[in-house]
Amino acid sequence: MSAPEPAPATPTIVLVGHGMVGQRFLEALADHKVTETARVVVFCEEPRPAYDRVQLTSYFSGRTAEDLSLAEDGFMVRHGIELRLGDPAESIDRAARTVTSRSGLTVGYDTLVLATGSYPFVPPMPGKDSDGCFVYRTIEDLLAIEEYAKNCASGTVVGGGLLGLEAAGALKGLGLTTHIVEFHPRLMALQVDEGGGAALRRTVEDMGLIVHTGVGGKEITADGTGAVTSMALSDGSSIDTDLVIFSAGVRPRDQLARDCGLEVGERGGIAVDERCRTSDPAVYAIGECALAADGRVYGLVAPGYEMAEVAAGAIAGAATDGFTGADTSTKLKLLGVDVASFGDAHGTADGCLDVVYSDARAGVYKKLVVGADGTLLGGVLVGDAEAYGMLRPLTGSVPPVAPEQLVLPAGLGAPAALGPSALPDEAVICNCHNVTKGAIRAAVTEHGCTTVPEVKKCTKAGTGCGSCVKALTSLVNDELEASGVSVDKGLCGCFGYTRAELYEIVRTLRITSYAQLLDSHGRDGARQGDGCEVCKPAVGSIIASLAPTLGASGYVLDGEQAALQDTNDHFLANLQRNGSYSIVPRIPGGEITPEKLIVIGEVARDFGLYTKITGGQRIDLFGARVDQLPRIWARLVDAGFESGHAYGKALRTVKSCVGQTWCRYGVQDSVRMAIDLELRYRGLRSPHKLKSAVSGCARECAEARGKDFGVIATASGWNLYVGGNGGADPRHADLLAQDLDDEQLIRLIDRFLMFYIRTADRLERTSAWLERIEGGLDHVRDVVVDDTLGLCAELEAMMADHVAGYRDEWAETLDDPERLRRFVSFVNAPDAPDPTVKFVPERDQVKPDLTVLSGPAIPVRTLEGTASR
Amino acid sequence: MTTAPERTAVRVELLVDQRWFAICDLTDLIPGRGVAALLPDGTQVAAFVDRAGRPYAIDNRDPFTGAYVLSRGLVGSAQGRPFVASPLLKQRFDLETGRCLDDETVTVQAYAARVRDVAPARGVARGRDVASARDVAPARVA
Structure with a gap:
């Protein structure tokens, strides 16, 4: 080997791997201002920058790769970091201090940081390389699974741990009959105990997943083309399956380190000290590829983040605590089931005792592990992990109330007062970013934050898995109140109520x-x-x-x-910039007969209206004067049209794709469902406009996830998404419930809409409402799906009242001479048109003549006689 | 208040060029809303009546957009003073002075307004000023 080359003038830091931990390391380097003086080069195997792998499965419920991205825009450029995507490091020459990438680039380093993560373990099973066998680790894996699953009826996940259940949920979401094969006698064996595993299994099976525990996969059989057809199990049985996902754990990715002679653990992992330094002092290893000083490999993101901070601090020469081990507490929502485990979940400490609450019917299992002196040591929560945010910070101390109070269901257990306010300042509220209660309080008292989003930005709390947002919100509000900041939440100057x-x-x-x-x-x-x-x-x-x-x-x-009513509601039409109105007849589901299309065309032609197709699959007719509205509507009502409520804070449209009837991909009749929904909710007045759409398959051509309530067909029914929005602040709708039949779907939408109408602020769309209300989507699901407030019967009855009471506003108006009286331009000249509403031609139609409106008022001289009575 | 005789009509009148000019019956106005009316010279005015039955009138032209739409705004009151909010961009205008409450450089013309009982059958007008204080025309502001 040649003598080491002299180090370049500017110190160079090379990072191998740009995953979650790698990105956090770069942010920490930037915080320490190391990026200002050092060259930083990053080799990344994946074709995209770091993304939130923890939330990977949410890609299937509509989060895009961009949504999952972790690096904020411009981060790399701002800090002068050279990120080489799709170009993994292939070898390290420690003597020469160089790294060579797949593309052949060799970069010299002063400091090297390995953040290569881990790889999925694939059991040595015959047939494991057949077509249709996947692992579940990257966005690319997900894309491949999604594509392959289009031609599959069933799928099998090998591994019933945390990732395995996520993968199984994803397969079920893709409409596949889904099997889970777990070698251990229970699901999530690492995190939960036997009781928790049993509760979890019951709930998972109730969702229609097929669970095989205590057995392993023995062999995968493929057909003539090499595609998977079945899997033989160790107990002699066999599963017919078109697709297999291996999710049987991960292994540290330490090959690069082995190849260059760095010390690795017996069972893998690059050995590091408390400062995350490997056996070569110029080389660090962080995250899942590292074997920490306590002899453990951590497969969770929070310890990885901690290592990233430690390594960055060490490189910057800052005095930081070392990494000596981490809390492996987790709270997750798997397949819609809350699962949490924290501290000594399995009760391994001497003399510890369990306090257990179990309700098999409700699928709830809670266990606390308590030491002989009453100290809370750890616990397992399945089916209801509401208390996690409070219990985890209490771990290691004697709780202020008896442990049994802490596991009883809401109402029977600890008083509500035992919330985050009861916690000490050192209690960690956000586990992902290791933010303490004290830091959150300081954000309000010292950094002047007055809202939860500001505190999130300031402390990063709540920006990881999001499970602490509820506790965070309550802390911020307490702190604001204590600082004497009172926010007037009143509607306006007239009402102090919301x-x-x-x-x-x-x-x-x-x-x-x-x-x-x-x-x-x-x-x-x-x-x-x-x-x-x-x-x-x-x-x-x-x-x-x-x-x-x-x-x-x-x-x-x-x-x-x-x-x-605003003028739009008053005249049942939409005011436009020159004082004219536009008209939108209802076209339910966007389905319209040729005869009705002709009527719209004729009306527009006869009244000289400008016509445009709207985004909601309707036709907007512009340029009507107030006095023309009744005559225009007389013809429309006559042809069978109703008001489209384009003027109201009300249901607008329910868009649809053409669906199963015509489309070769469709799996349900989306048009029929869209028409049913539009006719059911037409005329419903709400805090803001309501939009909806129904897609006939997962291709989502109707863009249902951009709507307040969107429906997407699955092979076995409908998925309901809520809280979507387009416009200036786009938001994808969140999945509220899956695989509903028609009746279940409509009942759930009834409840959802009425709950929204009841609790939203003025002009608050469902998207903003969902993000604002305490507990967010989970709370809404509790109320409208699980009926925890006992409100559902009332909400349904109110919607039934609405449906029964619906009348077309325009038909009613035309029938009532008294109401028609207001449709005049001038009260003292009812037959005179407004001379300021004028039009000029453009592209074979009309547009407002704005020259009439500019400058001083133009007196009208033709109507003196009429006006002088 | 006494009940008006059966054949009595109540008119809304504006002071135009020193003369009271009737634009409509009080029953043509819904409290809280407005109507547009034409003056003899073709000028458009927006007339309103508040919850207490007091009439007001200002120019119908919204100076921010040029559109003749102020009559279609919603009436409200703030600190005891009546206003109308433009239906287009929601600027508020004081109904007594025409002054824009959101931009002090902008003012629309305000007219003195009153309601008056008339008994057309007998051809005798019986004056009954519902809001006598408002019979005095406010200072005209350009």
Whole structure:
């Protein structure tokens, strides 16, 4: 070997591996300002920068690769880091201090950091290399599984641990009959005990997954083309399967280190000291590839992050604590089941005792391990891990209440007061980023954060797995309150109540008039006044939503209601910039007959309207004067059209793809479902507009996940997604429930919408609502799926009232001469058109003539006689 | 208040060029909402009546967009003063002075307004100023 080359003038740090831990290492280097003075080169095997592998499965529920990305935009450029994607390091020359990559690039280093992670262990099983055998580790693996599964009816996951259950959930989501084969006698053997495993198994089986425990895969059989057809098990039985995922654990990826003679552990892992330094002081190893000083290889991200911080600190010469071992507590939602384990979950300490609560019917199992002196040592929670956020920080201390109080169901257990406020400052709230309660409090008291998002940004708490957000929110609010920051949550200058509070007031006191509500519940100075443009439509909407239930008229142009509506609701059309209105007839599901299309065309032609296809699969007719609206609608109603409520905070459209009837990929009749839903919820007044869509297969052509409630067909029914949004702040909808039949789907949407209407703020879309309300999606699921508040019957009854009470607003308006009186441009010249609403041609249609509107007012001289009475 | 005789009509009148000019019946107005009306010279005005039955009138033209739409805004009150919020971009205008509450450099014309009982059958107008204080025309602001 040649003599070492002299180190380059600028110190060079080479990082091998850009996974979650690698990225965290780079961030820590930047925090220590090392990137300002050193050259940093990163070799990454995968074709994309670091992403959140923990949330990998959420890729199947619609999170995109971009959503999962960890490096913020511009991070690499800002810190001058050279990231080489798709170019893994292939060899290390420690004597020359160089790394050579697959593309042939050789880079000299002063410090080398290995963050190569781990690889999935594939048992040595005959047939394991057949087509249709996969591992579950990267986005590329997922893409390959998704593609292959399109032609599969069934799949098998080898391994019933944490990742195995995730993989099984993904296969089930793809519509496959799914088997889980686990060698241990129970699922998640590492994390949960026998009781927890049994509870987990029951719940998993109730979801339709087939669990085989205590057996191993023996051989995989393939057909003539080399594709998997079945798997023989060690007990002599066999499973027919088209696809196999190996998820039987991971092994540290230490080959590079072995090849260059670094010390590795007997069972793998690059041996490091407390500062994450290998047997070569110029080389560090962090994350899952490292064998930590305590003799363990950690397969969790939190210890990996800690090692990244330690290594970066050591390289920067900062005085930081070493890495001597980590807490392996976890809380996960697997297949929709909460599973958590923390501390000494298996009760290995001398003299420890178990406190167990088990409800096999509800699939809940909780065990706490308590030391002889009452110290909480650890525990296992399955089916209800609500208490995890409180229990984990209490581990190692004697809890302030008896342990049995801590495992009983809500209401029977510890008083609510034992929340995060009872924890000591050193308690770690966010385990992913190791953020203590004290740091969160300091974010408010010292760094001036006043909202949860600000605290998240400041401390990183809650930005990992998200399981601590509830505790975080409660801490931030407590701290804000303690600092005397009081945020007026009132609706407007007239009401000190929120929209949700006003909804409850109207509902329980059966108030059907705005004036009555203002005079009884308005702010002091606002009572007896005229309200404002903010609360009037909001209260009008609440009364309209509740009208069928209160027995009041839901017709928005009736009596006092008429004075509450924005102009769009008042004229049942959409005001445009020149004072003209646009008209959108309802076209349920986007399905329309040629005859009706012709009517729309004829009406537009006869009234000179500009026509445009909307994003919601309807047709918008622009340029109508107020006085033309009744005549236009008379023709539309005559042809069988109804109001499309494009003007209201109400259900707009339910888009659909063409579905199973025509499409070769479709698995359900999406058009029929879209029409059913649109007709059911038409006219429903809500805090903001509501959009929906139904897709007939997982290709999602109807873009249902961009909607407030979206439905996607599966081979066995429908998946319901909620809280999606397009617009300025796009958000993919979250999966609320899977594989529903028609009746279950509609019942769930009924409950969801009514719960939203009841609790949302004014002009708060479902996406913002879902992110704001305490407990988020989990809470909504608790309420509308599991009925934990006992509200579902009432929510369903309210929707039934709405459906029964629906009437077409335009048909009603045309039938009532009194209501038609308001559709005039001028009260004292009912036959005169508004001369300021003018149009000029553009692309064979019309557009507003804005020159009429510019400059000083233009007097109209032709109507003197009419106007002078 | 006494009940008006059967054949009495209540008119909404505006002070235009020193004369009271009737634009509509009070029943044409819904409290909290407005209507547009034409003056003899073709000018468009927006007339409103508040919850207490007091009438107001300002220009119908929204100075921010140029559109003739202020009559379609919602009426409200803040610190005891009545306003209308433009239906387009929601700026508020004081109904007594025409001053924009969101931009003090902008003002629309305000008109004095009153309601008046008339008995057309007898041809005698019986004045009944519902809001006599408002019979005085407010300072006109350009």
